[in-house]
Amino acid sequence: MIDKIAYIVYNMLRLLLFVYKSDRKAGGIQKMRMRADMEKGQKKRTGLQILTGVLGAALLVGGVWQGEYAVTLNKAIHICLECIGIG
Amino acid sequence: MDKGSRLPFRRKCIQLAAALLYNANIKGFQNAEIYKGPLKGMCVPGLNCYSCPGAVAACPLGTLQNALSSIRYRIPMYILGIFLLSGLFLGRVICGFLCPFGLLQELMYKIPLPKLKKNKITRSLCWLKYLILGIFVLSIPIYMGIWNGMPVPAFCKYICPAGTLEGGLVLVAGNAGLRKLAGGLFTWKVVLLLLILFSMMVLYRSFCRFLCPLGAIYSLFAKISILGIRVDENKCSGCQACVRHCRLDVKKPGDRECIQCGSCMDVCTAGAICRKKVRKENM
Numbered sequence: 239m240i241d242k243i244a245y246i247v248y249n250m251l252r253l254l255l256f257v258y259k260s261d262r263k264a265g266g267i268q269k270m271r272m273r274a275d276m277e278k279g280q281k282k283r284t285g286l287q288i289l290t291g292v293l294g295a296a297l298l299v300g301g302v303w304q305g306e307y308a309v310t311l312n313k314a315i316h317i318c319l320e321c322i323g324i325g
Numbered sequence: 326m327d328k329g330s331r332l333p334f335r336r337k338c339i340q341l342a343a344a345l346l347y348n349a350n351i352k353g354f355q356n357a358e359i360y361k362g363p364l365k366g367m368c369v370p371g372l373n374c375y376s377c378p379g380a381v382a383a384c385p386l387g388t389l390q391n392a393l394s395s396i397r398y399r400i401p402m403y404i405l406g407i408f409l410l411s412g413l414f415l416g417r418v419i420c421g422f423l424c425p426f427g428l429l430q431e432l433m434y435k436i437p438l439p440k441l442k443k444n445k446i447t448r449s450l451c452w453l454k455y456l457i458l459g460i461f462v463l464s465i466p467i468y469m470g471i472w473n474g475m476p477v478p479a480f481c482k483y484i485c486p487a488g489t490l491e492g493g494l495v496l497v498a499g500n501a502g503l504r505k506l507a508g509g510l511f512t513w514k515v516v517l518l519l520l521i522l523f524s525m526m527v528l529y530r531s532f533c534r535f536l537c538p539l540g541a542i543y544s545l546f547a548k549i550s551i552l553g554i555r556v557d558e559n560k561c562s563g564c565q566a567c568v569r570h571c572r573l574d575v576k577k578p579g580d581r582e583c584i585q586c587g588s589c590m591d592v593c594t595a596g597a598i599c600r601k602k603v604r605k606e607n608m
Binding site: 308 | 359360361376503508510514546558
């Protein structure tokens with residue numbers, strides 16, 4: 239009788255251990271997926287950052303080259319009547 | 326004093342330094358005249374009217390509107406480049422650390438008056454700044470520039486309280502010629518300025534949250550800006566203590582409404598909120 243109970247308890251413990259291990263494995267897979275998603279997101283973000291940086295620098299240089307710095311300067315050294323609520 | 330508790334003081338020092346640097350032409354306030362040096366062709370990242378007697382550089386919003394007004398002659402590459410680079414490197418860190426008008430709003434909020442807390446209405450009002458950006462900063466200057474051939478910086482003309490406060494009041498007070506020209510539009514801008522100043526006393530950074538189109542532009546860079554704060558999703562317990570602590574209408578630290586001030590870092594018990602620069606060390 240005791241043998242049978244011990245056998246049942248032993249199998250139940252094995253079952254519990256199996257469930258626990260599978261759960262951890264599933265969690266691990268989920269974490270791995272999360273990490274992969276994060277890395278994918280990070281790569282996408284880095285790509286966007288490079289694109290924005292290159293585009294921004296190109297536009298800035300292009301703007302200075304076509305004389306927009308002088309245009310901005312010309313506007314800014316005169317009182318902007320609209321800005322102060324006159325014009 | 327731990328690292329986190331020193332942050333508000335440091336931020337105030339940076340804000341003050343930026344405000345002084347943008348308005349370093351002290352002599353201009355005495356003579357009621359604006360600075361006319363070569364630096365004025367550059368744009369500062371924050372909202373600072375270039376008709377302010379102290380201003381040593383141009384305002385990005387004013388420059389954008391004027392450039393859009395002449396879009397039929399040339400594409401405004403210079404100012405777009407400045408916005409892309411400022412947004413990429415700093416994003417809304419500019420609002421939190423480098424905007425003189427932001428500093429003014431925070432100081433005004435310290436005036437002891439009953440305060441209104443954030444709610445669903447303030448959250449909805451945050452969309453107003455995108456509407457102002459679309460209509461007053463982009464559409465009207467482009468429309469008037471293309472079809473009427475005249476530059477109309479509509480946001481500066483009808484709304485901008487920074488222009489009225491920093492430029493208008495000082496110049497009109499000190500210049501008799503300008504005083505004679507001041508009419509209905511000036512009255513409208515002064516009334517609007519007073520309303521906005523009052524709202525700053527009862528609502529934290531009200532202009533920044535609901536009306537500022539510059540903040541709306543920088544908010545578009547929230548996800549890609551190099552500086553700022555971020556949430557480590559692995560450490561975050563989802564307790565929402567950071568969102569409850571923040572006086573802005575954020576849904577999550579570092580989102581489009583976040584000015585990256587970092588005050589939520591102190592309240593996060595899980596230590597999940599950190600500066601973006603430490604990203605690689607954590608991974």
